[in-house]
Amino acid sequence: xxxxxxxxxxxxxxxxxxxxxxxxxxxxxxxxxxxxxxxxxxxxxxxxxxxxxxxxxxxxxxxxxxxxxxxxxxxxxxxxxxxxxxxxxxxxxxxxxxxxxxxxxxxxxxxxxxxxxxxxxxxxxxxxxxxxxxx
Amino acid sequence: xxxxxxxxxxxxxxxxxxxxxxxxxxxxxxxxxxxxxxxxxxxxxxxxxxxxxxxxxxxxxxxxxxxxxxxxxxxxxxxxxxxxxxxxxxxxxxxxxxxxxxxxxxxxxxxxxxxxxxxxxxxxxxxxxxxxxxx
DNA sequence: CCAACTGTGACGGAGCGTCAATGTAT
DNA sequence: CATACATTGACGCTCCGTCACAGTTG
Numbered sequence: 039x040x041x042x043x044x045x046x047x048x049x050x051x052x053x054x055x056x057x058x059x060x061x062x063x064x065x066x067x068x069x070x071x072x073x074x075x076x077x078x079x080x081x082x083x084x085x086x087x088x089x090x091x092x093x094x095x096x097x098x099x100x101x102x103x104x105x106x107x108x109x110x111x112x113x114x115x116x117x118x119x120x121x122x123x124x125x126x127x128x129x130x131x132x133x134x135x136x137x138x139x140x141x142x143x144x145x146x147x148x149x150x151x152x153x154x155x156x157x158x159x160x161x162x163x164x165x166x167x168x169x170x171x172x173x
Numbered sequence: 174x175x176x177x178x179x180x181x182x183x184x185x186x187x188x189x190x191x192x193x194x195x196x197x198x199x200x201x202x203x204x205x206x207x208x209x210x211x212x213x214x215x216x217x218x219x220x221x222x223x224x225x226x227x228x229x230x231x232x233x234x235x236x237x238x239x240x241x242x243x244x245x246x247x248x249x250x251x252x253x254x255x256x257x258x259x260x261x262x263x264x265x266x267x268x269x270x271x272x273x274x275x276x277x278x279x280x281x282x283x284x285x286x287x288x289x290x291x292x293x294x295x296x297x298x299x300x301x302x303x304x305x306x307x308x
Numbered sequence: 309c310c311a312a313c314t315g316t317g318a319c320g321g322a323g324c325g326t327c328a329a330t331g332t333a334t
Numbered sequence: 335c336a337t338a339c340a341t342t343g344a345c346g347c348t349c350c351g352t353c354a355c356a357g358t359t360g
Contacts, residue, residue: 053312065351067315072350082359084313101248105323107349110245113236117252124259128266135270142277149284188338200325202341207324217333219339242323242349314358323349332340 045093048078048086055087059095066095072108074098180228183213183221190222194230201230207243209233 055077056063069075070085075094077085087095094115101111190212191198204210205220210229212220222230229250236246 051313062352063313064353068350082313084359101245102350104248105242105244106248107240107242107245107323109240109349110236110242110249113239113241113249114245114252117249117256121252121256121259124256124263128259128263131263131266131270135266135273138270138274139277142274142281146277146281146284149281186339197326198339199327203324217339219333237324240349244323310360312359315356317353317355319351319353321350321352324347325345326347327343327345329343330341332338334337334339 045090046088048080048088050087050092051080052077052085052087055085055092055095058092059099061095061099069095069098069108072112074108074112180225181223183215183223185222185227186215187212187220187222190220190227190230193227194234196230196234204230204233204243207247209243209247 050058052063052066056066059066066075066077066085066087070077075087075091075098077087077091080086097115098108098111101114102108106114185193187198187201191201194201201210201212201220201222205212210222210226210233212222212226215221232250233243233246236249237243241249
């Protein structure tokens with residue numbers, strides 16, 4: 039929602055949008071009244087459809103062709119967005135987990151390294167009784 | 174899907190199920206023909222509805238009251254299940270991440286401990302030149 | 309002024325819930 | 335045999351896409 043990318047740039051007037059989506063211009067007006075899409079308006083009150091709007095129209099058309107009505111389409115779009123969001127979150131979580139894993143493994147290696155150095159110094163008798171790192 | 178819990182035990186004949194869900198028996202038959210619900214059958218071909226079936230009926234009724242038709246309801250039920258699954262997965266991932274984190278911190282503590290012991294031995298001159306753990 | 313936009317109103321097909329008729333099982 | 339189940343067909347209501355008309359804009 040509100041991504042502000044190229045996809046949201048208002049481009050096509052209703053006849054073009056309808057042709058692109060393969061539907062009647064009237065159908066697009068109906069969809070707007072039913073709050074299925076929200077095309078921008080030009081200064082002269084002409085509807086202007088973005089690429090994202092066209093995608094959405096095509097999706098509704100697909101659902102409609104499967105016998106799903108507009109109320110259902112709205113809800114399905116919401117749920118689909120929600121699923122996409124959940125998937126992104128899962129992916130992000132997986133990624134950060136992987137990173138944390140690597141970071142910790144590296145940390146343990148660093149600790150080992152540090153103690154190894156410590157031992158060498160102890161062997162040479164050049165170090166007093168003192169732990170090398172805080173805890 | 175196919176949980177096999179108490180929720181799936183066939184209990185109610187159509188008149189009772191309809192009363193519980195607050196709908197007409199005929200409506201339930203229609204829903205079955207439209208593949209919205211799949212009640213079991215008794216030996217004498219009588220429909221028997223489970224608690225899970227009643228839940229599902231109530232959900233469809235709620236969607237229907239919002240103007241969503243049956244095709245849409247089916248799809249929405251699928252998506253809702255999918256979201257629930259995704260949420261469970263995320264939760265599980267979060268849990269296992271937390272666990273792994275704890276395990277690794279503990280591991281690094283163990284390493285530190287192990288090296289600390291090593292140093293003590295080195296100090297006492299009772300250990301040869303050898304790293305305490307494999308890598 | 310023509311073309312394409314805007315809106316509102318109406319018509320036909322499809323989906324859906326309910327009622328009715330008829331048959332069967334307990 | 336009476337009751338509640340089963341199936342099938344029909345009737346109204348609503349939703350939805352399309353068409354038609356009238357007004358406005360570029």
